[in-house]
Amino acid sequence: MKWQIRAVSLLFLAIFLSNVPTQAQPLPVAPVSPVEQPGINQGRFIGVVAGTAVFYTVTLLLLRKQWYKKRVPFHSFNDNREWLQMDKLGHATTAYCMSRGGYELMRWSGVNERASIITGSLLALLFQSTLEVYDGYSEGWGFSKGDMIANVAGMGLFMGQQLGAGQQVVTMRYGFRKTIFPPYRPNLLGKTTGQQMLKDYNGQQYWLSVNLASALPVGPSFPRWLNLAAGYSGSGMIGGHQNPKTFDAAGNEVKFERYRQFFLSPDADLSRIDAFSPSLQRFIGTAQFFKIPAPSLEYNRVKGFRFHPLLLPKE
Structure with a gap:
């Protein structure tokens, strides 16, 4: 549910x-035109x-x-x-x-x-x-x-x-990747990609994306759209509290270790690109719930540090 x-x-x-x-944001506010009176x-x-x-x-x-x-x-x-x-x-x-x-x-x-x-x-x-x-x-x-x-x-x-x-110095973002876990419990983790985006927590990432120009004393030439994002996810989960016994097609028991994952990655706040028209900003803004794919550094206690050139690997 x-x-x-x-x-x-x-x-x-x-x-x-x-x-x-x-x-x-946080670009200077333009004067109000006669057509757009407050x-x-x-x-x-x-x-x-x-x-x-x-x-x-x-x-x-x-x-x-x-x-x-x-x-x-x-x-x-x-x-x-x-x-x-x-x-x-x-x-x-x-x-x-x-x-x-x-x-x-x-x-x-x-x-x-x-x-x-x-x-x-x-x-x-x-x-x-x-x-x-x-x-x-x-x-x-x-x-x-x-x-x-x-x-x-x-x-x-x-x-x-x-x-x-x-302004929003820190924004929250969502990311997703396909994982190997849903086939073991499809009713719980999802049968289709759409269901898995909502049900498979192994494939989800949640990010805190910080706008550098708003958080640091940078000069006027610094790109105001550039963000740095810290992400969190989990892996090896086929149950809420713990994993139930699971078997593959051959009847062999399959065990997954549950662990946390931490990420660091550049990000972009496209709503801060003033070259876009307001209507284009509105269209692009609908996608800002999602983290833009970018190189990332991951750490977890099982596999240590890993670098991902663009998309996170399927696990």
Whole structure:
């Protein structure tokens, strides 16, 4: 059920970003033209409010009908040790990106900066929190305090930076690669590539991408789009807490060692390239949820240091 919820969250994010012009930051703000005077654009604002309300209502009704049929008394459960905490990073990243998408949508509607920050962030938290409450009434799951902490952390990362610095110095990104593990448990890890992108935690990476020009005292000629990203993933996982006994086609037992992976890689914030038109920035911004493939340095306790020229290898 968790992967379906993540899919809905990502769809919500895609709808947000596909309608928002991504703005280059922290470049100097251009003077407001007579055509773009500050103030709420009533048509856009009404459309955003109505669209958000309809999407929220319809999505939750569909979730309740399709995936939350068996209701039990509200309860909680502790999944903080599952999947080497990859699920928690997924919650934080989704909440961060939804907060940013909501903010951009509000700004596009003409809402002022502070109100857009608060509204976008609270919309993301409301959506994620509602799903967690649904989990609390769901058989086989439960309300996860760890998930809620991760949701708040992702929202807080966006809100704190936008309120404090007026820009996103640190952004959260997602990466994916195919792995060898889903065929051993396809119902859990996914049968298709689309399912595996949401269910196979071995193939996912979550990145903190720092904009160097915003974080360091560099000169005006330094590329303002250049970022440095630190990533995290896990490998060898075919079960949440531990791996069950697994056998290959010949009937031989297959054992996988679970371990954490840490990455360092250059990245690019394409929304800071002012040579792009606003419409092109908006289009490119929809892909900024994903980490751009680039050379990376990996460390894990099993294989030590490894250098990857571009794409991470299939494991």
